[in-house]
Amino acid sequence: MSSQRIEEEIVKLVEKAGREVFGDSFDDVRKWCVVRKDVSWENAIPKGKVANVFVIIEALSRLLIRHEQESTDVTEIPTPLGFNVPAIINTKMQAVVRRTMLAILHEWFNRNKKVASKVLGIEQYGCTLRPFIRREKGTGTPEETFTGYCGSCPNCLIFGYAVQEGAGYNVKSRVEGDLYVATLPSDKAIVPTTFNAVDDVTKTTQMPGMETGALYTYNLIEAGTLFVGKISLRDMTLSELLITLVSLARTSRIGGRQTHFGEIRIHIPAILFSTYEVGSGYEIAQTVLSSVKGRPTIENVVNKVAEYVGKFEGQGILVQDRELANKLRTMKRNYLDAVVLQAWKEVLLFKTSLDMYVGKQS
Numbered sequence: 001m002s003s004q005r006i007e008e009e010i011v012k013l014v015e016k017a018g019r020e021v022f023g024d025s026f027d028d029v030r031k032w033c034v035v036r037k038d039v040s041w042e043n044a045i046p047k048g049k050v051a052n053v054f055v056i057i058e059a060l061s062r063l064l065i066r067h068e069q070e071s072t073d074v075t076e077i078p079t080p081l082g083f084n085v086p087a088i089i090n091t092k093m094q095a096v097v098r099r100t101m102l103a104i105l106h107e108w109f110n111r112n113k114k115v116a117s118k119v120l121g122i123e124q125y126g127c128t129l130r131p132f133i134r135r136e137k138g139t140g141t142p143e144e145t146f147t148g149y150c151g152s153c154p155n156c157l158i159f160g161y162a163v164q165e166g167a168g169y170n171v172k173s174r175v176e177g178d179l180y181v182a183t184l185p186s187d188k189a190i191v192p193t194t195f196n197a198v199d200d201v202t203k204t205t206q207m208p209g210m211e212t213g214a215l216y217t218y219n220l221i222e223a224g225t226l227f228v229g230k231i232s233l234r235d236m237t238l239s240e241l242l243i244t245l246v247s248l249a250r251t252s253r254i255g256g257r258q259t260h261f262g263e264i265r266i267h268i269p270a271i272l273f274s275t276y277e278v279g280s281g282y283e284i285a286q287t288v289l290s291s292v293k294g295r296p297t298i299e300n301v302v303n304k305v306a307e308y309v310g311k312f313e314g315q316g317i318l319v320q321d322r323e324l325a326n327k328l329r330t331m332k333r334n335y336l337d338a339v340v341l342q343a344w345k346e347v348l349l350f351k352t353s354l355d356m357y358v359g360k361q362s
Ligand SMILES: [Zn+2]
Pocket: 127, 128, 149, 150, 151, 152, 153, 154, 155, 156, 157
């Protein structure tokens, strides 16, 4: 197939994917999305399009949510109701969604190397989440591949990246997060749980030469706890929007010690496509906390989100569908393949447009 034929096919498949996800609202959503067909400095200018994505995180197992590695405290925030509630800060959430997107991109690239080469001109793909950049021995320059963020894939141009000083420009994330606030007070949501490590020699938890045994306690978030928050997606094309939403919906773990803890399910009960950022998870959590007696169910929280976003109808295109996240999770593989390819094409146009805007010769 010629590149042009492939590209026409891809556009059709992305539209089918979008129609399946957004149903009757699809035509409006498509019109709302940014169009990026050619390299132009105009692509670098903010477009004032904000998709406000309302998210419920359901704990399917116990979660270990804490500020830093060594702390045993659950991250908590105060409420005006006189008690604290657990909260998940956005850096934790963004990191796991980003990891999910990277996995989708690598899996796609491994199956589609020929297409990647033909349509995108990419022969190698080594983008990874890495806290440091490895340098070639004896030189100051980073290794050609596997140097952390690649700076030219959907992950990098949607979630942003930073470069070493003097090595070009940083790109800001177009995904902006909120606080994910629990809809249950801390004293009901947190369970202190004690574990032990057994010494293989003494067959006890008493470690030789130690006063105390090898017992340790984690404060865990109880399974079933529901958190509510919002993500703003800025200036996205249809394919960028879809790949970001699929990555969000398919994120299945969060927090520390993910071998044992942290299984979650994402619900996306509403999206408001607007011109500015609207709403906050903190406000929605407060309405749940002040009106639902006992442990709120997913239905309770979905209904509160619906009530809350209903106030913003008329400020944009409001899509309310409690099956949205499920539709994204189960998107057909050929649809998702097309979404990935189209998003990749469009981020490359974005990148070249940014280069042009900052006056970099490429
Ligand atoms: Zn990358």
